[in-house]
Amino acid sequence: MTEDLLVEETGSILTVTFNRPEQRNAMTWEMYRGLQEACERVDTDDSIRVMVLRGAGGDAFVAGTDIAQFTGFDGARGVQYEDQISAVLSRLGAVNVPVVAAIEGYCIGGGLGLASVADVRICSPAAKFGVPIARTLGNCLSISTLSVLAGLLGRSRTADLLLTARMMPAQEALGCGFVTAVADDMDGELAALTDRLANHAPLTMWAVKEGLRRLHQGSGIEDEDIVKTVYGSEDFATAVRAFLDKERPSWSGR
Template sequence: MYQTLLTTLDNGIYTITINRPDKLNALNRDVMAELNVVMDEVYQNAAIRSVIITGAGPKAFVAGADISEFTGLAVEEGAQLAAKGQAIFAKIENSPKPVVACVNGFALGGGCELAMSCHFRLASDNAKFGQPEVNLGLIPGYGGTQRLVQLIGKGRAMELLMSASMIDAATALQFGLVNYVVSQEELLPKAVSILDLINSKAPLAIAKCIESANAVFDETKNGYNVEAQAFGYCFGTEDKTEGTTAFLEKRKAIFTGK
């Protein structure tokens, strides 16, 4: 179905693997277009409960954008390219189902931006993160300047953005960019164990957690209002009735996502 992506659905967890290992999984037009389509599938397919995004091969998650596609672009075309990329990554960030990045190797430029658009990140011990765009006379265009500041703070983000320095997995963990660092062999199993736990919870409540937490960084919204409305919404769900009843009856809740 996809030319640049491999997809598998196992026990509610949908694994999306960017599959251009000979190009270190660089983001070209085809990859971006297919990421856009595959996220529509995530939104619409009820069998998908949560998502892992990773890269093929042991060397790279995504080593950046395909720079050959940048040559010859005029100012307006560059802005349009960035806007299109931002819209695709916003679709990942705002997914009502959890999306976890499993970073196996290089996550540079657009690859780091892709990882940051996911709800949280796990890294293998050989992972490297960076925004090297200033080396090309450019800046991150797919939301990197915004999300890096959100995730690691302004001072550290400014240094990485302006120096184009790479950080290793241990530093990324210290900075709060990733939640865990594990061996390459443990990377996907660790993500699966976390998502199995999340998938056992009420799906509509999970979606509202994502929506409410994302509102923190959306200047058009009052996050407290979003939270209050989401809290109220949950009271109209069958899952809330099941969850509270199960708690009072001292049994395990069985959530249906209704």
């Protein structure tokens, strides 16, 4: 990992902190690679039940990709970059455990993409969301990234945000369902949420995530492997016994 990306495991929670507060946590190539490595770490460690994404400093979650890295771009490099971003978003969206984005301040461009592929988003009252590239860089988003945003925000709001280059405030994000809570006490809200998630059945939560991911991909959807994995698991069998015995189940993720 890099100093610009902090990864900390506390109990069953793995927290990834984007740590460039002076640059509003704008992402470097190394940070994107480190995030993918963190995803691999989560998926190979059965003790991790929840992944959290945060921005350092309180002023921003992530304010996009560091613009200095776009120097010397041409069309071919632009295609490569958008493919790279799509790969990062796809990997983050496929993490086996719930991913929570705790958003304070600006969540812009690539930061909005990262937040969008998290499973649950909470934000501070001062949070602002947008992709103002129509008035800043004059670049574009891939259809893959547009699809993610439109799936959450709706086609009309996605078009509005991109074409007007405006910032969506926290209460609007709450009203349209993009975030589930606007928290004055971010640490307290986050602790309560992650504690709840960490104590739920891992395979059930994985099935929810994987099913929604496949629905987003479109036609030809198969789910037999998901259902078979969950219903054939040790967790399901022991939970049934525990329910009948009026006991609380203990989850192993197997």
